[in-house]
Every structure is written in C-alpha cells, then in structure tokens.
Amino acid sequence: MDVVAEILERTAKDAEKFKPIHVKKHLELEYDVGSLLAVDINDLDAKLINKEKNDYIKNLTRDNIQLLINQIWQLPTERVDDAVVVKLPNAKTLLPRSLPVPKEKTLTKWESFAKEKGIRKSNKAKVHWDEELKEWIPEYGYKRAAAEREKDWVIEVPGNADPYEDQFAKKKQAKVERVAKNEFQRLRNIAKAKNIKIPKMGVVNPDMANSKDLVTAITVAKSSTASVGKFQSSLPKEKEARGVADITPGAKRKRKMPVVPSMQERSENLAIIDSVLNKKPKLDVTKALSKHLYKEQEMLHEEPSSKKPRAGKRGKKKGGNPVAAPKGGKKPKSGKGVHKASGNVGRKRR
Amino acid sequence: MKRLSEQRNKILFEKLAKYVGPNVKVLIERPDGNYCFREKKDRVYYLSEKLMKLSDTFTQQQLVCAGTCIGKFTKSNKFILQITALNYLAPYxxxxxxxxxxxxxxxxxxxxxxxxxxxxxxxxxxxxxxxxxxxxxxxxxxxxxxxxxxxxxxxxxxxxxxxxxxxxxxxxxxxxxxxx
Structure with missing residues (x-):
C-alpha cells in the first residue's frame, strides 16, 4: 500500500511542475488546425500588460498554444515507428502570395489560330525508318542532313520546268527563304507580345503580303509618279491605305481638329449652318408638282364658296382699276391690263 | 471627346435641318448657355459648353461619354439619328x-x-x-x-x-x- 501511495504522491508532485492542460477563456479561439493557426479574439488585460509585459504575453501564448495542441490531440492519431502522428486537415486560411501573379504568355499567331480551330500538338517520333537507306533517320540534326545529302544526289526535273535551271540551287534558295520567313514571323510575334509598333517598311514581297500590305503597295505605287499621283485614276470603290503618310510622297497626315475658343467654334458652326440652310434648292420636279397639286386642291375647295366676295375685295383694294381686276382666283395674265406709263415714254432707262 | 471635322459638321447639320429646319441655330445658342457637339468613337454627343469644359479634364481612356448621344456616323460617313435626340429635336x-x-x-x-x-x-x-x-x-x-x-x-x-x-x-x- 505504501508503494502505491508513494507513486501517487510522486506523480502528483510531477504534475505540479507542469501547468494544467485546461485553459479557461472568455471567448473560444478561432482555429485553423490545417495551418496550425489559432486566433485569440479575447481582449488583452490592460492592467497586467502594463505591469509585467513579458510574463503576461508569455503566459498568454502558452495558454493559447496549449489550446491549439488540445485541438490537434482531438484528431485521430496513428503510430508510425514509435512516433504518434496526426494527419492535419486542409488549411482554411488563404495566405496572400508575396510576388505578383505571373503574366500569361501571349500566344503566337499560330498558337492563337490553333487554339481557335482546336488543333492539338501531336508528339512526333524523333526518328523514323527510311526504306531507301535502310536506316533510322532523326527528324533534325547533322545525321538528318547527311542522310538527305546521300538520298538527294539526283533531282528529277519537273515536266513544266526550264531544263537548264539548277534544281539544287533552287532547292537551297527555297530553304533560305523558308528560314527567313520563319525568322520574320518569330520577330513579329515578339513585337506583338511586347506591343511594339513595327515601322512600315514599304512594300513587302507579294508571297508574304496580306491584303492590307497590298493596299499599302497600291497607295504607295500610285503616289510614286512625277506629279505625286495627282493624275492617277482610281477604281470606283478603291480604298486608300491608312497610316502610310511617312512612306508616301506628298501625303499629308490627318490632324485632329485644333482646340479653339468656344466663341470661335460657335461662329464657325453658325457659318456652316447658314451655308446649309441657305443652300440654293435644286429644281425638284416632284416637289414642285406636289406643291402645285396642293395649291390646286386648296383652290378647288375654296372656289365654290368664296368666289364672289374675294373678287370684290380685291377690286376695292387695288383702288378701282376695273380692267386689271381678275375674274377668278387666277394669276393675272399679261396683255390684258392697262400699261401704266411712269412719266416718260420710249426707251427703257435704267 | 473631340470636335467634329468641318465635313462631318456639315453632314450633321444637314441631317438636323431636315427635322428642325432653321431651328438648328436654336440648338446651339440656347437661353441657358451655349451648346456644342462633340464626337467620340464616331458617336456624336450634344452637351453644354460648361459640361464640355469639365469633361476636357479627363483623358480619352477614362471618359466613356459626356452629354447626350444624338446619333452616330457610319463607316461611309453618313449620320444616323438616335432616339435619345428626340427630347432635343421634338420641340422644334x-x-x-x-x-x-x-x-x-x-x-x-x-x-x-x-x-x-x-x-x-x-x-x-x-x-x-x-x-x-x-x-x-x-x-x-x-x-x-x-x-x-x-x-x-x-x-x-x-x-x-x-x-x-x-x-x-x-x-x-x-x-x-x-x-x-
């Protein structure tokens, strides 16, 4: 019995050395066990923190860590090689990244086209079997070049080709041009990705040109006469290339309308309005006809009721000229009235 | 917001004159101050000069529009009225x-x-x-x-x-x- 009591006493003494695992908190902590994070939302004790700052914070931290450890111990444990192991759940807290998100690479012209059309890249084998040479030949590299040289020791002249043309030189030239084109496209892709404006270089090779380039070529070519294209005729719906002022002789750059004081702008606008409103109307036959019809109709409506009084009124107004008074509502015709001589007779004097 | 070119101004006034005749002048010289037309992305806006001056303080990228859109120019440089112009044109x-x-x-x-x-x-x-x-x-x-x-x-x-x-x-x- 003594032994048992002794052991109990010893364990009690040992336990006194450690602080208790139960911590009392006013408000429960917020845990994110996945990222081993506990947030204490309780207020700090203002008195204690003034009195003994370090001890207070040390104790507080210990308590909070004890609570976090308690939480971890509630998870299912395993034993691996004499060690107790816990699998943490996924973290709830999102940590901000220190560096900015990397920008997406801009697609090259081919890549964007392939994406639009749904073309996927397929992995080719690096070597293929050549039946003629009975050999594995790589896709590229010096071995491929050597194999090609061995294979193409003779080239058939196509039926429609010039028999004296050097087919080997032609093939070499074609290869050089393909490489140059590829280089041009590579640089164009870089310029596009970095948003650099490539200066127009005039007229490009017709094999390479797109429709815009051709329009540029036409515009430039047209202005390349002695009279800077002044007398060149153009097709009915032909369009001029834009943005070619610096490579076209005699072309003026379009400028923005300058900023002017409001008074001036208004007077300019009013002048334009005046010119619009005072435009001499063209003789519009249909318009004239409709006007005439309208007048005639009005007359037809009015005639039966107001024929006599109108005639009488007019007669009075005119001051008693019985011959000049019109019979109906019609226009007076020439040669029916009395000629009013204005004093001198004879030649018309101006 | 930029000024209309002389050619476009003419096209615009011709169109407006079709509807309001000589009252086009009244649209510009109003009793509550002067008004003007401005253009952005081929759309024409009708706004007071006071508002225009304030809108000038914004860069092109920042400003969507100022004033009332009264129509737009087509690619072939014709002017098309928009219904929002009705309030201004109907009285005249x-x-x-x-x-x-x-x-x-x-x-x-x-x-x-x-x-x-x-x-x-x-x-x-x-x-x-x-x-x-x-x-x-x-x-x-x-x-x-x-x-x-x-x-x-x-x-x-x-x-x-x-x-x-x-x-x-x-x-x-x-x-x-x-x-x-």
Missing part, C-alpha cells in the same frame, strides 16, 4: 405626324407608318422630309421620313406607307445595350 420639329392610338404599337415595334394609322399630318410636309412622329396625345414617339407629301397622302391607299420608320422610343427597351 417642322413637320409632324400624329398616329392613331391603334397604330402606335406598330410604330413602337419598328414598323413603318401606313396611311390607315396616320391620324394627322402637318400641312407643309414634303416628300422625304424628316418628320417627328407623335401620338394623338402629343407625346413624341420617334423619328420618321415622310414617304409621301401631304397632298399625296390624301389620295393614298390606306395600306400605303406614309412615313418610313427611323427610330422610336421602343428602342429604349429593344436595344437598350446599344444606346449610349
């Missing part, structure tokens, strides 16, 4: 057309006006002149172009078109996203 309209209440809905759905649907027309309307279309309660409904003169209208077939539809207030709902 030269030629007017009133619709019977039965024909109002037809017009507001974008159809032309037939002789049967026309209630009244101002007397001096000429062929192909711009008309402002009103309901019988004198509520402006939209713009049209007279396809017949007043005299011709009298003898026209009831199904004959008397005005071509240009725009109507139904567009506020029909093409809400396109209006600026």
């Amino acid at each position: 309209a030269q030629c007017k057309m009133w619709l019977k209440s039965s024909a109002e809905q037809q017009f507001l759905y974008g159809q032309h006006v037939t002789k049967g649907g026309m209630g009244r027309i101002s007397e001096n309307t000429e062929k192909y002149s711009g008309v402002v279309v009103y309901s019988m309660e004198d509520l402006p409904l939209g713009f049209g172009v007279a396809s017949l003169s007043t005299a011709e209208c009298k003898h026209a077939d009831p199904m004959a078109t008397v005005a071509f539809h240009q725009c109507d207030i139904g567009e506020y709902i029909r093409s809400e996203k396109d209006l600026l």
